[in-house]
Amino acid sequence: MRFDIVLRVATKFILAPLLLFALYVQFHGDYGPGGGFQAGVIAAAAVILYGLIVGLAPVQRLVPMGLLEVMIPGGVLIYMAVGIASFFLGDNFLDYDHLAHDAVHGQEWGVFLVEIGVFVTVSSTMVAIFYAFAGRGRS
Amino acid sequence: MTESFGPLSPALVxxxxxxLLPLVRGWLxxxxxxxxPVAALALVWLLPLGPGLVVDWLGLGLVPLAPDQLARIFGTAFGxxxxAGALYGQSQENVAEKxxxxxYAGAAQGIAFAGDLASLFVFWEVMAIGSTVVIWSNGDTRAGLRYALxxxxxxxLLFAGIAAEVSASGSVALQAVRADSLGRWLMLAGILVNAGAPPLSAWVADAxxxxxxxxxxxxxAFTTKAAVLVLIRxxxxxxxxxxxGLAMAVYGMVYxxxxxxxxxxxxxxxxxxxxFMLVAVGLGSExxxxxxxxxxxxxxxxxxxLMMAAGAILKATGETRLSAxxxxAAAMPLVTAAMLVGAFSLAAVPLTAGFVSKSAIMAALAADHAGLFWFALTAVSAGSFLYVGLRLPWFALFRPAGKAPEPRDPAWSMKAAMALLCGAILAIGCFPSVLVPLVPEISGVAILTPDHVLFQLxxxxAASCIFxxxxxxxxxxxxxxxxxDWLWRELPRKVLPAWxxxxRPGRAALAVLEDPVRARLSAFSRRFAAELVNAANWRTGQIAFWATTLIAAYVLIAAL
Amino acid sequence: MERSRRLALMALLVVLALLVVADFFVEDHGSFWIDGTPGFAAWFGLVGAALAVVLAQGWGLLLRRTEERADD
Amino acid sequence: MIASHLPVLLIIVPLLGAVLAALSRHGFVAWLVALLASAATMAVAFALLWRVQAEGLISYRIGGWAPELGIEYRIDAVSAFIVVLVSAIAFLTMIYARRSVLAEISAERVAWFYTMLLLCVAGLLGIAATGDAFNAFVFLEVSSLATYTLIALGRDRRALVAAYQYLIVGTIGATLYVIGVGLIYLSTGTLNIGLIVERLASLQGSRALTVAEAFIVVGIALKLALFPLHAWLPNAYAYAPSAATVLLASTATKVAVYLLARYLFTVFGGDIDVGAIPISAILIGLSVAAMFIPSAAAIFQNDVKRILALSSVGQIGYITLGLALANQTGLTGGLLHLFNHALMKGAAFMAIGAVVYRAGTARLDDLSGIGRTMPWTVAALTIAGLALIGVPGTSGFVSKYYLILGALEAGLGWLAILIVASSLLAVLYVGRIVEVVWFREPAAVARECREAPLELLLPMWILAGATIWFGIDAEWPVGLAASAARVLLGGAP
Structure with a gap:
């Protein structure tokens, strides 16, 4: 497919808006539909699309498997770190009331940070699954 | 006083x-x-008689060590x-057996000294394991498995009986009872299995x-006699x-x-x-x-x-069949002497231990006017002399026929063990009064009186004449x-092909009918049965099928 | 019946007879109606042992087989 | 500070350990992390047990939300009992795992193996700790997904098929469960188990609830391998890596039993028959079938792992029988057997894993006389086998004793006899193993073996020793099981 000019050009146009949209969904998650999971899938879709067009080797140069193996647990680590941080502020696990100067902002910060963790893990997992399927029979 | 010995019971020793035995090597x-066994025997006599030590276990008052007169009698015999067995088996190489x-011997001691049903059962099971391994270690696994089963x-049976008894009475106390409830019948049945009572007597001669x-x-020495002890209790x-008891006496003689x-x-x-012992227990007088x-x-x-003599013959000739x-007698004089002493004691020839104990049983029967059993057992005694006092020594030792084996002397330890037991049997036979401290009840029994000896002779x-x-x-x-035992050893082999x-004609007829639905159904049920047994290789769909069936059944019942 | 066996039987019968005779001179403590009579044990032993043999032989005719068990 | 967060630490610690193990990507470091995490988890579990015994129910609100809105963790005597068992077995498994895993799993996957092991532990502990019906489903899936991976890591090619089959069956089970939870949510409007119980009181006789119970019971029955839904289990246990088998056999089905007990007793009330459904009768029937049929199948197996796996299905029958009896003594017996079986099966699978480590096979034919060269390992296997039979002096005897008392208390004398009669089957399959490994002449494989290394022997003998110890001095586990049973039956601990 990498020689199909239409696909290549169209992809180049789509990739950047896709990633931007992922970020929008990510940051708008507190107020509207969206959040880390959806954003992660959209971002992963961008990487996967790129992989479909240019092939496995180039996309793995861009997003290497080793990076994914760090990102998958890393996202969970962010999530848990936020949760555990509440301990040190005297709250229950995942209670963000004291993360900022007042409870509402605290919750906002908490959700924001947790969603980043979700984003990292979900996006990297989606890409890893893609690699696993695409790489079948080669490794 | 028992406390000072703490947990040091003969069983535990x-x-x-x-x-520990497998962990040490060589002469050690x-x-x-x-x-x-020496230490255990010493403990049997050092432990003062008394109610024993109560140990609390899960709310049950256990008395694992309750020395009384009966425990001492059996403890001494087991000891x-x-x-003697340990002395005899010194040259046995198989450490698993030893x-x-x-x-096994420890478990028997445990049963003798157990003061409650739960400890009794524990030692009962240990005894089963120990004896199974003794049989197993000689290599016949099928027989060992039959024995174990x-x-x-x-x-x-015993356990179910004990559980029922405990739940009915709330205590694990060992007390004399009558078989008057299901639980007690179960207990009795469990003990009788170990005693070798019909209909399951065959295991003794099988294993x-x-x-x-x-x-x-x-x-x-242990399993059947421990059962007798428990029956007495x-x-x-x-x-x-x-x-x-009567059935067993006749059965044993005939076979x-x-x-x-x-x-x-x-x-x-x-x-x-x-x-004989069971009849006496059934009589129940002191x-x-x-x-x-x-x-x-x-x-x-x-x-x-007797088993030692037989073992010596087996070891010397590799053979225990009388026909072979x-x-x-000439080649193995010592074994011959041992076998004769044992056989005569079994047949209650005067001046042997067997004469003393059988006289006591007969006296007890007479005292209770149990005429039927007295006459029956007297006849069985005559028959017993036939097989063990005459038939066994004659064909094994004295008859001129047969290939004479090269005279191989048993090891010194085997001889010593046989001499020890010969001495004990003859000493008791000649001086029955040595037993009075152990069994005071027999002091009044006429044993070596002229009329009694004459009767026995x-x-x-007379039996010799018949022989x-x-x-x-x-x-x-x-x-x-x-x-x-034919029922479980050979019937399946015969019945299955016969079945x-x-x-076959019926199946052939069915096949001729060729009813497709029926063929399908029977194939399904056959496969189903096979798979139920070999449950490991089901297909995923079948599990899903079962899950759905269960839910459907569930909801259906609920809807009805 | 070969000679040695006949001799042995004779000897045993003589011994049995002597024992029965001796029984007349010993005070018996029978417990039942018959067992105290002199010579009771002798004839009861003969009958009992004979019965035992008959019973065993009958049982053997029914259930004794010449082959060993397959799994022994 | 730590004391008040104990319930959630129970899950966070292994989860964090899993993440760190994955990040480390190095086999030994991952193992070290796993070991430390599981040790810490065990400490947390024991601290929780201690607090529950002192104070009773502990409630923890995740994120500080009230139970109506958020997820509540509830640790009572029952949860604490399970949690202690799971975390202790997990710790011993970690000690055992290092050598065993090195021999069975390719080096680049070792870190993932520990990640999955810890995830599985976290999931299992989560099921026991949570007081939320849906959260329990999430943890059920966490542990199950980790389990599928663990099984698939087995070096036998059939491990993949076994994992796939378990994946499908496990998913069916989880789906049935979640359908049931959904129906409950429809009727009560809450997912918090405590609130469900309150609101169910006014909803007796509702059709939806009956159906919900059907789905939940059958769904969990799939996970706990209740006969005849057990067929996924033998292959899964037989082909998984040894360390994984140890953990799964000792804990996974046990936690499913816990969940079943929770629903039968806490949610649907102490009288476990709902409406026209004689659940206890069905459960007794299936339990008895489980006690006999898979045990009979075990006799004809040639792979020791499969024998033990099928025996697990049989032993689960005793546990569910205890639940079905639904009286104090019977339930104590069931829970106690859950505890004891975890110990003895753990020891047995560790032993056979050690045999595989040295001999490379678990086929009974190849293991003739291996007791001569690996006496300690085979002795532990023998002790576990005796406990499976229920020989006095082993813990198996104590739990069967309580089950029998429970059956008699329920007026089911025939059941008491069946319980003991089914031990005959255990005698056969254990007897076969014992006979081959001890009394046969050593085969070529056995002659070349050496005793297993200390790292494998130590946890194995801790479990085997506990099997003996709790057979003689059973105060502690019986006390735990009895107070758990009292809580399940609605009394004070």
Missing amino acids: LIVAGL RNALFLAA IAAL AAALI IHVLGGI YPKASWSGTVFLS LFPGEPALLWF ALLEDDIRRLLSYSIVGQVG LALAAAALHAFAHILYKAL LGGL QLLV VMVLPLLRPRAGSTLDV ARFT
């Missing part, structure tokens, strides 16, 4: 020694093998048997001869025991008269002699119970001696006598 192993034998069955030359000595005077293999013959005679204990004591001594033996000589008259009939013949033959 033997069991711990048994567990043999020394330990011998020292443990002597273990000591370790198991010590544990029968004893697990007995253990299960014991499968052990090694030294293992059989241990086996002959739990079911004294239970009328059913009279009939069980022993027909048997060819020496150790099998002796095993049948165990059942017969335990029958004298009868003491006589039963005393007979068990004497029986342990002389049966161990003969003329061993007439009986024995000489019908000698050709009693000639040993190779083969086997059918017993109840297939029997149903």
Whole structure:
């Protein structure tokens, strides 16, 4: 497919808006539909699309498997770190009331940070699954 | 006073020694093998009589060590048997057998000293394991497994009975009862399995001869006699025991008269002699119970001696079938002497231990005017002399026929063990009063009085006359006598092919009908049955099918 | 019946007879209606042992087989 | 500070350990992390047990939300009992795992193996700790997904098929469960188990609830391998890596039993028959079938792992029988057997894993006389086998004793006899193993073996020793099981 000019050009146009949209969904998650999971899938879709067009080797140069193996647990680590941080502020696990100067902002910060963790893990997992399927029979 | 010994019971000493035995090597192993029974025997006598130590376990007051007079009688007998067996088995190389034998002996001691139902059951099971390993270690696995199964069955019955008894009375106390409820019947049945009572008597003659030359000595001493002890404690005077005992006495005699293999013959005679004890227990008077204990004591001594002699023959010739033996007396004089002492003791020839104990049983029967049993057992005694006092020595030792084996002298340890038991049997026979401190009840029994001795001699000589008259009939013949164990050893082999033959015409007819639906259905049910047994390789769909079926059934029942 | 057996039987019968005779001179403590009579044990032993042989032989005719068990 | 967060630490610690193990990507470091995490988890579990015994129910609100809105963790005597068991077994498994895993799993996957092991532990502990019906489903899936991976890591090719089959069956089970939870949510409007119980009181006789119970019971029955839904289990246990088998056999089905007990007793009330459905009768029937049929199948297996796996199905029958009896003694017996079986099966699978480590095979034919060269390992296997039979002096005896008392208390004397009769089957399959490994002449494989290394022997003998210890001095586990049973039956601990 990498020689199909239409696909290549169209992809180049789509990739950047896709990633931007992922970020929008990510940051708008507190107020509207969206959040880390959806954003992660959209971002992963961008990487996967790129992989479909240019092939496995180039996309793995861009997003290497080793990076994914760090990102998958890393996202969970962010999530848990936020949760555990509440301990040190005297709250229950995942209670963000004291993360900022007042409870509402605290919750906002908490959700924001947790969603980043979700984003990292979900996006990297989606890409890893893609690699696993695409790489079948080669490794 | 018992407290000062703490947990140091004879049972524990033997069991711990048994567990340690495989860990030590060389002469130390043999020394330990011998020292443990000595220590246990000493403890039997050092432990002061008393109510014992109560240990709280899960809210049950357990008394694992309750020394009383009866415990001391059986403890002494078990101790002597273990000591003699250990001495006899010094040259046995198989460490598994030796370790198991010590544990087995320890469990028997545990049963003797157990003061409650729960400890009793624990030792009961340990005994089953120990004896199974003794049989197993000689290599016959199928026989070992059959033995294990029968004893697990007995253990299960006993356990179910004990559980019912405990839940009914709320206590684990050992007390004399009558078989008057389901739970107690179960207990009685479980004990009777171990005693070798019909209909499951066949295990004795099936399993014991499968052990090694030294293992059989241990086996002959403990399991059945421990069952007698428990019967004395739990079911004294239970009328059913009279009939069980009589049946066993006759069964043992008939099968022993027909048997060819020496150790099998002796095993049948165990059942017969335990029958005598059961009759006495069923009688239930104080004298009868003491006589039963005393007979068990004497029986342990002389049966161990007979098994030793048989083991020595097996070790020297590799053969125990009477039909293949003969003329061993010249080659093995010591073994001959031992076998004669043992056999005469079993047949209650005066001046042997067997005469003392059998006289006590007969006296107890007479005192209770149990005429039927008295006459029946007297006749069985005459028959017992036929098979063990005449047939066994004649065909194995004295008859001129048979290939004379090269005279191989038994090891010194085997000789010493046999001499020890011979001495004990003769000492008790000549001076029955030595037993009075152990069994005070027998002090009033006439034993070595002229009329009694004369009575017995007439009986024995009369039996000898019959023996000489019908000698050709009693000639040993190779083969086997059918017993109840045919049901589980051979019936399946015969019935299954026969059943297939029997149903073949029917199946053929069905096949001719060629009803497709029916064929499908039967194929389905056949496959279904096979898969139910071999459950491991189901397909995923089948599991889903079952899950759906269960939910459907569930919801259906709910909807109705 | 070969000669040695006949001799042995004779000897045993003589011994039995002597024992029965001796029984007349010993005070018996029978417990039942018959067992105290002199010579009781002798004839009871003969009958009992004979019965035992008959019973065993009968049982053997029914259930004794010449082959060993397959799994022994 | 730590004390008040204990319930959630129970899950966070292994989860964090899993993440760190994955990040480390190095086999030894991952193992070290796993070991430390599981040790810490065990400490947390024991601290929780201690607090529950002192104070009773502990409630923890995740994120500080009230139970109506958020997720509540509830630790009572029952949860604490399970949690202690799971975390202790997990710790011993970690000690055991290092050598065993090195031999069975390729080096680049070792870190993932520990990640999955810890995830599985976290999931299992989560099921026991949570007081939220849906959260329990999430943890059920966490542990199950980790389990599928663990099984698939087995070096036998059939491990993949076994994992796939378990994946499908497990998913069916979880789906049925979640359908049931959905129906409950429809009727009560809450997912918090405590609130469900309150609101169910006014909803007796509702059709939806009956159906919900059907789905939940059957769904969990799939996970706990209740006969005849057990067929996924033998292959899964037989082909998984040894360390994984140890953990799964000792804990996974046990936690499913806990969940079943929770629903039967806490949610649907102490009288476990709902409306026209004789659940206890069905459960007794299936339990008895489980006690006999898979045990009979075990006799004809040639792979020791499969024998033990099929025996597990049989032993689960005893546990569910205890639940079905639904009286104090019977339930104590069931829970106690859950505890004891975890110990004895753990020891047995560790032993056979050690045999595989040395001999490379678990086929009974190849293991003739291996007791001569690996006496300690085979002795532990034998002790576990004796406990499976229920020989006095082992813990198996104590739990069967309580089950029998429970059956008698329920007036089911025949059941008491069946319980003991089924031990005969255990005698056969254990007897076969014992006979081959101890009494046969050593085969070529056995002659070349050496005793297993200390790292494998130590945890194995801790479990085997506990099997003996709790058979003689059973105060502690019986006390735990009895107070758990009292809580399940609605009394004070």
